[in-house]
Amino acid sequence: MRFVGNYKSWMEEQKIVEHLTSCKGERSPMWQPDVYKGHPLLEKFLELGRPGYSDNKFCFHHLGPNSPEMENFKFTLPPLPETRNNLNWWFVKLYPGEFQAIHVDPHLMEVKNLVRYTMFLQDWEPGHIFVWDNKYIADYKSGDMFEWSDPTTPHGPANIGFSTRHTLQITMYD
Numbered sequence: 001m002r003f004v005g006n007y008k009s010w011m012e013e014q015k016i017v018e019h020l021t022s023c024k025g026e027r028s029p030m031w032q033p034d035v036y037k038g039h040p041l042l043e044k045f046l047e048l049g050r051p052g053y054s055d056n057k058f059c060f061h062h063l064g065p066n067s068p069e070m071e072n073f074k075f076t077l078p079p080l081p082e083t084r085n086n087l088n089w090w091f092v093k094l095y096p097g098e099f100q101a102i103h104v105d106p107h108l109m110e111v112k113n114l115v116r117y118t119m120f121l122q123d124w125e126p127g128h129i130f131v132w133d134n135k136y137i138a139d140y141k142s143g144d145m146f147e148w149s150d151p152t153t154p155h156g157p158a159n160i161g162f163s164t165r166h167t168l169q170i171t172m173y174d
Helices: 007-012 018-023 040-053
Strands: 002-006 026-029 059-063 086-094 113-122 128-132 133-138 144-149 155-158 165-173
Touching: 002 040, 007 018, 018 026, 018 086, 155 165
Parallel strands: none
Antiparallel strands: 002 144, 026 059, 059 086, 086 165, 113 144, 113 165, 128 133, 128 155
């Protein structure tokens, strides 16, 4: 995971946090076993997660370009150090008590020339957790962007704090 830079001025100019605070986001189940098939690493995560997560009572919230709450919100992505032919972005909202179990990204395992960015949209707060490759990432500042491009690296966010945790996710590939 590599620090790319701080984009706080971009966030403030775009009024990102103000908009996200006013939106609920789309609810997604945290456990989606159908995507964990067809690769030995995915099968491992399927078996690890089945005992605790298979009743699918856990969720997280997200907003993407096709989310109804983003329909009238026009913004431009921050200037990125690299570009690719395909670009996807979404915001993740983790309300207190929400999380995504440690996972890998099966939908990105077959793409070429992958680059992935995570931007933290607020200063780190106690209870806002991001684990990447067995490392706990903390003390980030609002607007800090990190690049991480290996979809097989285990990672996962959680919110055991008292305020909603917001991030911007950007994925590009050829």
